[in-house]
Amino acid sequence: MSKDITIYDIAKDAGLSPATVSRALNDHPTVREKTKSKIFKIASKLGYQSNIFAANLRTNRSNNIGVIVPMLDSKFQASVIAGMETVASEAGFNLLISQSLNSQEKELANVHTMFKSRVDGLLVSQTSNEFGTQHFKPFFRKNIPVIFYDRVGNCDNCLGIVIDNVNAAYTATKHLLEQGYKRIFHVLGSEKIDVYRDRLKGYKLALIENHIAYNGDLVMFSKLSEDACEDIIEKMQELEQMPDALFVSNDGCAANCIQVLKSKGICVPDDIAVVGFNNDGISRLVEPNLTTINYPGQEMGEIAMKSLLQRLEDPSSTTLNQTEKISLRSELIIRDSSVKK
Amino acid sequence: MSKDITIYDIAKDAGLSPATVSRALNDHPTVREKTKSKIFKIASKLGYQSNIFAANLRTNRSNNIGVIVPMLDSKFQASVIAGMETVASEAGFNLLISQSLNSQEKELANVHTMFKSRVDGLLVSQTSNEFGTQHFKPFFRKNIPVIFYDRVGNCDNCLGIVIDNVNAAYTATKHLLEQGYKRIFHVLGSEKIDVYRDRLKGYKLALIENHIAYNGDLVMFSKLSEDACEDIIEKMQELEQMPDALFVSNDGCAANCIQVLKSKGICVPDDIAVVGFNNDGISRLVEPNLTTINYPGQEMGEIAMKSLLQRLEDPSSTTLNQTEKISLRSELIIRDSSVKK
DNA sequence: ATAATAATTGAAATCGATTGTATTTTTATT
């Protein structure tokens, strides 16, 4: 295995010092253009490839950004990552990605690994908001920026990129009301999570605006897992009057509900309308197609990464007093499951 | 920002040399146990964190494995990555992941980035098999192991981890025949791709075994995109006799076909059975649920990573004369779309 | 043409861990 070409080889070939070669390759302004082009020519002639290990050691930066995701199994996650990647590679950074697989233990391990790898910054969508942010302390101490997205942790000096959940739920609920549905059953994830508290706010807002009294019996907190729909439908049927619409905070769960409802001979959307959340691929495949909220994954990824890079450039911008949030607009996608034929 | 603790700090505190500290921390056998424990105690007291940049430079290894994936949007991809991650982190490696988003240009860029990042090895599921493996040359030249999985490129000295496509297609076809379906329309991706040629073999094998003549009109090559199903169904209807079963090499496409068939008043599975491939989430959501082939993502990821790590340990094992393949068993999941009521 | 100033380039230290070889310490043997 032949040895790698270094700046010393280039320097010798060019009759210059390694210092000048280094500066030329980094496009430093004090190097004459003529010298630069000479060096670049030799570099490509010799097939020079910068040794990032040496550069990392000297500059104490890895040019890697860590990303911790619950799971890489949806179009949404894929597009968030794609957005991040676009912005990062533009700026010369790579992504060190790991899945927490919805395990807090794994999230903990991932955070630790990222720290050992000396990533320059961290983007996190948390396993659970209830997990806290204690485990990011090593990052905070070293002033390495940590930015949350989608599932956002609460901590001082942290930034979170989220969708405007209040507005999203408001829009979905309003749509149902406009279609003439009045008794809207709303299924959410854990009450402890901001995301769902916000959505509940949006739901209430739409009701108030349409002069409909809020009824706590029509709101349910659930795990939103694929098998949670049995419980959901059971709970609906226990009510003295069956709801005429179902607004579930997750497409997978909503899709399954449709299946169960159909199997019970309940017609969607005539007997009951269904609205989901996320615009998963599933939503276009259940029968009837699911009305849902689309959120801009790509954009979220881009904004999260941009914010991170900005903090790397200007560390003073990290000094916030509490979790600051950037909310993205989401959009309602109306399909058959919520429109009376 | 206080300075990081180095092995020199530990050495001073322990009254030993940095060399011994380094060896102790790496659990080198020539260091006395007593010395080791002393050093570990001091290291943790001082909050020492190894500087991987320095280690990387000295050892000329990054401890990063690059992974290039078409897109991170399915359970299958997520579980492959999870499998890789499990094995890698066990051995002290991290994953540098990037999506090619089905663009050859992007795959090219990713490969280049991975090379610049000096990953110790590369795991690739290619955008397209027709893309060739020219762009991996820098890796080959430096003897950095590249292993393909799922979508496997053809090249000398390369290993590919695939499923046993012959057997998978054989099993699916046999199942249809056993259910009494006789005219099975088989839709595949490009003829140039091994994967599909193998599946065609399996299809033929099952026919022969059941004394049914092979009919080329019943085989179609397609892009398998979500909107390809119009063509598929059109082609089926052009036949003098309509097929009674449809075996499509992709769940998404198969699911769409079901939708289109239903919209045309053709009943699945009574008029025509449908079998897909991949066991995507979709398959459990179309109506009727889709019979499909499940392949072991987690296992594939684990095996790919294990093979890679083995080559890192023993570089001589890289010397193969051509693409060698490891085939994994897949399983047929029978659901409503292929079982007559 | 010459001094003064600006523009380039070079020398050498540095980042922190690793490792081949030399040296010291410990243990075993007679």
Place this chain on the structure above:
DNA sequence: AATAAAAATACAATCGATTTCAATTATTAT
């Protein structure tokens, strides 16, 4: 106790790029 052998530790070079400060060269003004 003295010596040989083995075990443990230290010295010092090294990996390759970056960067401060000093030195040199080029440019401008007088």
